[in-house]
Amino acid sequence: MSNQARTVDPGLALQRLLAVAVLLAVWQVVVFSGVLPSMTPGVVEIAAAIGSTITSAVFWASLGKTMLAALSGWLIAVAAGTGLGLLVGSLPRLDRSSSILIDFGRSFPVLALMPVVIMMLGSNTRMEIVVVALSCLWPVLVQTIYGARRQEAAVVDTVRTFRIPKLLWFRRVLLPGAMPFIATGIRISASISILVAVGVEVLSQAPGIGRQITLAQQAQHWDKAFAYLFFAGLVGWGIALLLQTAEARLLKWNRQANG
Amino acid sequence: MSLQTAHSPARRATEQLMQVRGLTMSYGSGAAENKILQDLDLDVRAGEFVSIVGPSGVGKTTLLRCLSGLLAPKAGTISVGGQQITGPHPDLAVVFQDYSRSLLPWMSTRENVAFPLQGKGMGKAERNALADRNLAAVGLAGQGDKYPWEMSGGMQQRVAIARALAYNAKVLLMDEPFASVDAQTRFDLEDLVIDLHTNLGVTVILVTHDIDEALYLADKVVVIAEKPATVVDVIETNFGEVRDQVETKADPRFAEARARILHRLRDH
Numbered sequence: 001m002s003n004q005a006r007t008v009d010p011g012l013a014l015q016r017l018l019a020v021a022v023l024l025a026v027w028q029v030v031v032f033s034g035v036l037p038s039m040t041p042g043v044v045e046i047a048a049a050i051g052s053t054i055t056s057a058v059f060w061a062s063l064g065k066t067m068l069a070a071l072s073g074w075l076i077a078v079a080a081g082t083g084l085g086l087l088v089g090s091l092p093r094l095d096r097s098s099s100i101l102i103d104f105g106r107s108f109p110v111l112a113l114m115p116v117v118i119m120m121l122g123s124n125t126r127m128e129i130v131v132v133a134l135s136c137l138w139p140v141l142v143q144t145i146y147g148a149r150r151q152e153a154a155v156v157d158t159v160r161t162f163r164i165p166k167l168l169w170f171r172r173v174l175l176p177g178a179m180p181f182i183a184t185g186i187r188i189s190a191s192i193s194i195l196v197a198v199g200v201e202v203l204s205q206a207p208g209i210g211r212q213i214t215l216a217q218q219a220q221h222w223d224k225a226f227a228y229l230f231f232a233g234l235v236g237w238g239i240a241l242l243l244q245t246a247e248a249r250l251l252k253w254n255r256q257a258n259g
Numbered sequence: 260m261s262l263q264t265a266h267s268p269a270r271r272a273t274e275q276l277m278q279v280r281g282l283t284m285s286y287g288s289g290a291a292e293n294k295i296l297q298d299l300d301l302d303v304r305a306g307e308f309v310s311i312v313g314p315s316g317v318g319k320t321t322l323l324r325c326l327s328g329l330l331a332p333k334a335g336t337i338s339v340g341g342q343q344i345t346g347p348h349p350d351l352a353v354v355f356q357d358y359s360r361s362l363l364p365w366m367s368t369r370e371n372v373a374f375p376l377q378g379k380g381m382g383k384a385e386r387n388a389l390a391d392r393n394l395a396a397v398g399l400a401g402q403g404d405k406y407p408w409e410m411s412g413g414m415q416q417r418v419a420i421a422r423a424l425a426y427n428a429k430v431l432l433m434d435e436p437f438a439s440v441d442a443q444t445r446f447d448l449e450d451l452v453i454d455l456h457t458n459l460g461v462t463v464i465l466v467t468h469d470i471d472e473a474l475y476l477a478d479k480v481v482v483i484a485e486k487p488a489t490v491v492d493v494i495e496t497n498f499g500e501v502r503d504q505v506e507t508k509a510d511p512r513f514a515e516a517r518a519r520i521l522h523r524l525r526d527h
């Protein structure tokens with residue numbers, strides 16, 4: 001997680017390349033060995049499918065739809081979870097009384113809510129956004145509450161003696177102080193957003209990558225299904241990387257101040 | 260240097276500024292009540308430098324927290340400029356013992372100093388200019404863009420002092436402000452606080468367990484002892500306005516005052 005190690009160690013890069021090569025080799029061996037059903041595509045077929053997918057307009061359109069739904073749901077969850085979490089975490093009485101609801105909510109299998117949401121909104125992008133937002137809300141909320149609870153006594157005294165107004169305290173003390181925790185929630189929920197968006201599309205046939213995977217599977221285009229899966233993974237990985245970099249830059253004070 | 264205009268420089272301390280009567284404080288209640296302060300009186304004149312000295316655990320931090328309005332006393336009154344205080348007050352600024360934690364690590368030193376001014380509703384340009392001037396006053400000119408964690412303990416404490424000065428309070432309350440820095444830094448900071456007191460005319464109440472420090476800094480040393488703590492002696496020092504780490508401490512009057520305080524603390 002270090003950002004001072006900008007230059008990649010060549011030995012490490014080689015090891016990582018090797019890990020990928022081993023995975024591909026194992027895949028190929030398993031396919032040849034006949035353990036998997038005969039229609040399972042080999043490495044070469046999947047590579048070819050990935051190549052043709054990149055140039056396909058349908059792919060880009062469905063990727064766009066998935067990303068839009070994931071991003072919208074995620075942003076809603078981040079805004080709501082941060083606001084609510086700061087409120088709950090900074091008000092001990094609200095914190096104590098709501099903890100049972102929050103513990104219940106975080107362990108609730110949100111995907112199981114999907115049929116209800118479909119009944120209310122139909123099998124569409126709006127429904128998908130709602131399910132994504134509900135899934136992403138909990139990590140952000142729980143992390144933010146942790147962050148807001150953890151207020152330094154010296155900071156609390158400082159804020160009191162200098163008579164900092166409530167709103168200013170909320171914005172410039174409570175929020176940044178909880179930010180390292182909030183960032184973790186944001187990162188976790190970003191991965192969840194893609195995961196849930198694709199999952200909802202697979203299950204509900206709402207438009208997007210997930211639907212394309214199901215369609216490819218039904219048409220027995222297994223190579224294509226795997227290519228789409230590959231891209232779904234790539235997107236999730238890219239987002240995680242992006243957020244990690246942003247966090248390292250924006251929360252530099254946190255690592256420096258707390259060793 | 261025109262930092263603040265509220266105080267005329269090096270004015271003779273005459274006018275009564277802060278008054279404490281019958282201050283009593285305890286933690287817990289009933290059988291578990293732990294009495295810390297009992298019937299404590301204190302008078303501070305405008306522009307005066309008062310040290311409060313007492314052994315560790317006697318209740319110095321408790322006393323300072325009461326004076327700053329952070330703790331409500333069980334009994335007694337505290338007033339500033341004739342007005343009884345019931346909580347944190349704009350005429351009081353505090354420099355905490357735990358200075359490194361009292362600075363906000365996500366703010367630059369300039370923002371840290373300017374933050375209480377933002378709370379007062381001051382505009383950005385004005386409060387940043389004021390922050391820079393106060394940073395310069397504590398010897399940190401041009402360091403406003405640094406973050407607290409990029410600075411040594413001594414420098415962080417200077418930032419905390421600059422923040423309290425910029426707040427433009429009448430009284431600066433300091434709780435063992437130099438207890439956790441090395442000896443040389445400590446001497447530098449002591450001399451800085453003497454300079455600020457002399458040049459800006461700000462009233463200082465400083466709490467310490469170090470008798471030499473209390474004597475070296477103050478116009479008046481208040482000795483507290485016993486359990487629950489009460490004032491056992493008040494000594495007006497008269498080493499003059501200009502102090503020197505070597506000469507002042509070698510002054511026979513200094514040795515005499517130190518012996519008197521040691522006796523007082525031993526007798527209680």
Ligand SMILES: Nc1ncnc2c1ncn2[C@@H]1O[C@H](COP(=O)(O)OP(=O)(O)O)[C@@H](O)[C@H]1O
Binds near residue numbers: 286314319320321322
């Ligand atoms: N918040 C608190 N709750 C209960 N007891 C406390 C609290 N703060 C301090 N004390 C007790 O009060 C006594 C005086 O503490 P303190 O004022 O910190 O002394 P000093 O600053 O002189 O070392 C100590 O015995 C300490 O254990």
Ligand SMILES: [Mg+2]
Binds near residue numbers: 319320321356435
């Ligand atoms: Mg103390």
